Structure formats: structure tokens, C-alpha cells
Amino acid sequence: xxxxxxxxxxxxxxxxxxxxxxxxxxxxxxxxxxxxxxxxxxxxxxxxxxxxxxxxxxxxxxxxxxxxxxxxxxxxxxxxxxxxxxxxxxxxxxxxxxxxxxxxxxxxxxxxxxxxxxxxxxxxxxxxxxxxxxxxxxxxxxxxxxxxxxxxxxxxxxxxxxxxxxxxxxxxxxxxxxxxxxxxxxxxxxxxxxxxxxxxxxxxxxxxxxxxxxxxxxxxxxxxxxxxxxxxxxxxxxxxxxxxxxxxxxxxxx
Numbered sequence: 001x002x003x004x005x006x007x008x009x010x011x012x013x014x015x016x017x018x019x020x021x022x023x024x025x026x027x028x029x030x031x032x033x034x035x036x037x038x039x040x041x042x043x044x045x046x047x048x049x050x051x052x053x054x055x056x057x058x059x060x061x062x063x064x065x066x067x068x069x070x071x072x073x074x075x076x077x078x079x080x081x082x083x084x085x086x087x088x089x090x091x092x093x094x095x096x097x098x099x100x101x102x103x104x105x106x107x108x109x110x111x112x113x114x115x116x117x118x119x120x121x122x123x124x125x126x127x128x129x130x131x132x133x134x135x136x137x138x139x140x141x142x143x144x145x146x147x148x149x150x151x152x153x154x155x156x157x158x159x160x161x162x163x164x165x166x167x168x169x170x171x172x173x174x175x176x177x178x179x180x181x182x183x184x185x186x187x188x189x190x191x192x193x194x195x196x197x198x199x200x201x202x203x204x205x206x207x208x209x210x211x212x213x214x215x216x217x218x219x220x221x222x223x224x225x226x227x228x229x230x231x232x233x234x235x236x237x238x239x240x241x242x243x244x245x246x247x248x249x250x251x252x253x254x
Contacts, residue, residue: 001061001112002026003033004047004146005040012041012148022050034086034153037110043146044110045123054143057120061113063127063162064140064147068092068106069204071135076109076192077155079134084112084158088150107154108147109136114161125167128188132208137203194230203245205232210249220246 004022011017018041025036036042044062048052067076073087089107097101117123124141131138166189190209198205206227213223225244227233233242 001116002046003060003062004043004045004050004052005036006042008041008151009039018052018146020051022047022052026049030084030086030156030158033110033144037086037088037108037147038150038153040148041148045090045143045145051146052146054058054120057143059116059118060123061116062110063113063123063130063241064129064145065109065111065131065134066137066140066147067109067135068137069135069201070106071201071204072105073107073154076107076134078211080109080111081155081157081159083160083162085156086153087155087177089164091148091151093151108150111121111162114163117164119167122164125189126165128194129165132189132193132205133198135204138208153177163213186216187212193232194226197231197233202233202237203241206242206245211244211252214250220250 002024005025006018006022008017008021017212022043022048025033025042027033043052043061044064045062046058048050048058049056065076068090073089077087087107087109089105093106094103095106117126120143121235124143127141128138130136131140190212193205193209209225210220211231218226220243223246224239227242227246228239
């Protein structure tokens with residue numbers, strides 16, 4: 001089981017340096033993995049020739065979830081501590097940034113996979129789905145993703161291994177309410193949220209649903225109605241709360 005690390009540990013604030021020269025970290029001891037994540041620029045992705053490019057994606061034995069939108073460390077561990085994992089805070093953890101009402105927990109959670117994944121599509125799909133369900137950053141899924149050293153390691157442990165998920169085909173869904181030749185579809189992770197709900201970050205989930213469905217030609221009213229008729233909102237959720245989260249998602253359409 002392996003991941004990538006960069007041997008330059010002195011210039012981590014210069015992003016341009018960290019394109020070439022990655023090495024494959026092969027030690028499987030969880031304590032050594034935690035030390036590497038704290039000391040080095042790392043990535044769960046192993047790239048061919050050590051060159052950090054999407055086109056050079058080789059494989060992953062781990063996934064990494066990035067949290068910076070309000071999910072707490074306890075909430076993440078309640079959900080994922082049963083897996084072999086390493087959780088480390090980032091340098092801006094609990095530091096209030098400009099424009100924020102309060103300081104937010106910011107941390108990264110590495111989870112070990114049961115089997116090696118050699119498909120970028122399956123890797124990205126799995127990370128995105130888990131991020132949506134747990135309130136993580138769904139942008140941190142690309143094939144050239146790197147992470148700066150963690151500030152502190154908060155939790156590490158051996159346990160279950162995570163199954164990678166296979167990305168299903170996304171068949172377009174026609175909708176008679178829409179005119180013209182545009183076709184609309186609902187991504188599988190959105191269908192899962194609507195069908196099963198989430199125990200973490202309901203408003204964040206509504207925000208992400210709005211963000212994704214806005215680019216797929218849905219309207220705010222349609223999305224709100226879709227959510228209110230699903231298993232996603234808690235009993236205490238009001239339509240105005242859902243609408244506000246959805247509108248925020250539309251305003252930051254991908």
C-alpha cells in the first residue's frame with residue numbers, strides 16, 4: 001500500500017516547486033504514514049514518473065477527504081474512525097478567515113482502501129460521494145491533487161478497509177417541462193442523498209445539490225420541491241431553510 005510524498009520539506013509554501021519529483025511511499029506502518037503526512041507534501045495519488053499531472057495518474061491505495069466547511073473532527077471520526085485512518089489538522093484549523101462569522105475546523109482524513117484502485121473515475125467518484133455525505137470538500141477529487149503537511153495528527157488507527165466504488169454510467173434523463181433540445185440528469189450521488197438522507201451537514205448537502213443541478217438545467221423551485229419530497233431534510237427542516245441553501249448553491253454553480 002503506497003502514496004506519494006515530496007522529499008522537499010523546506011519550501012512547502014511555494015506551490016510551483018511541487019510538480020515534479022514525487023516519490024512513492026511504501027511503508028505500511030500507520031505511525032510512519034502519519035509522520036509522512038505531517039512532515040511532507042503528500043497525495044494519495046501515485047503518479048507515473050513522479051510528475052503531478054492528471055494524465056499521469058497511476059493508482060491509489062488511500063483516499064483523502066478534506067474538511068473546511070464546518071464539519072467537526074468528532075463528526076468525521078464518528079463516521080470514519082472504524083477504518084484504518086490518519087486525521088491531521090491543517091495550518092488554518094480553527095483560525096478565523098476574512099469574511100467568516102467564526103473560526104472553522106479544518107482537517108484532512110486519510111482512509112486506507114481494501115484494494116488498489118487504478119481508475120481515476122472510480123477514485124474521484126468515491127471521494128466525491130463520501131465528501132457530499134460527510135460535509136467534505138468535493139473539489140478535492142482531481143487527479144493532480146496534493147496536500148500540504150498537516151499541523152497536528154489528531155487520530156490514527158488500524159481498522160476496517162474502505163471499498164472503492166465503481167462510477168455508474170450517467171444516462172441523460174429527458175424532462176418534458178423543459179423546452180428545446182437540452183437534456184437533464186441527476187448525478188448518482190444526488191440520488192443517493194435524496195433516497196437515504198445524511199446524518200451530517202443537511203444544509204451543506206442541499207447547497208451541493210443546488211450547485212450541481214443548477215448546471216444541469218434545473219430551476220430553484222424544482223430542486224427545493226425535489227428535496228422537500230425526499231428523505232434528505234430532517235423533520236425540523238423548513239422549506240425556507242432548504243430554499244436558502246439551494247439558492248446559495250445556485251449562486252456558486254460549478
